[in-house]
Amino acid sequence: MVSHQGVSVVGRGAFMTTTEERARRIFGQRAAAYTTSRTHADPHVLAEVVRLSAPQPEWNALDIATGTGHTALALAPHVTSVVGIDLTPEMLAEAEQLRRAQSITNVVFALGDVHHLPFDDQVFDLVTCRRAAHHFSAIGRALEEMHRVLCVGGRLVIDDRSVPEDDFVDACMNELDRYHDESHVRQYRPSEWRQMLETRGFVLEAVEPYTRHRPLASLTNGVSTENVGNIYSVLERLTDAQRAALNVVEVNGQLFLNHWFVMLAARKEAWV
Secondary structure, rough: OOOEEEEEEEOOOOOOOHHHHHHHHHHHHHHHHHHOOOOOOOOHHHHHHHHHHHOOOOEEEEEEEEOOOOOOOOOOOOOOEEEEEEHHHHHHHHHHHHHHHHOOOOEEEEEEEEOOOOOOOOOOOEEEEEEEEHOOOOOHHHHHHHHEEEEEEEEEEEEEEEOOOHHHHHHHHHHHHHOOOOOOOOEOOHHHHHHHHHHEEEEEEEEEEEEEEEOOOHHHHHOOHHHHHHHHHHHHHOOOHHHHHHEEEOEEEEEEEEEEEEEEEEEEOOOO
């Protein structure tokens, strides 16, 4: 058991599917890169997550799939305590190094699976989850667990890869991301997020889609030769209209395309 600021991490069993095992292997290999990743350490995006969280000094927060801890550490100055959980020991080791480097004392990191959170009911005022939900093998169960550990009136903030309400872009971006990362499950549309949250006892308070125009290398770096070939094959078969839908352009000899994201804030209305 790990205890921090009155929040105990208790054993509740394990929920490790092939998807989670694959994610653990992949992200264990990439852990050091995530510590310095401009995407994951982006101060603007972290500030937006903190803004949507509306944290209060007396709150206890949980950061799910914390990775190398960027979100947990960004929340730390604004709350009483933060617990960051992740499936991957290598990620947590990097997160602990960052915590020590920043001399932050109100954050603790622990192994944990979102599908079976190792906490009692209604112990957190805030739950955050950033750039991870598209890897969850059972998103409904994950959301139910987030709801369970939140206090009534508690806040959930999610920032994740997304797709617009467009069938072609949806199918294409999800295909590209599966080649980029074999642990990818699905990037959800904002409308899907609304339905999933509202049917699990959350009141949706903010939906903020945004895009980033990124080099193709963001999809091909660190990827097997076979899957790099698959990514190029997807792009080569695009029509002009489809390239326009993805905003595929060449800049100084390098291909760029859109990536879609969404930030969501919701409140736990009642115990269900």
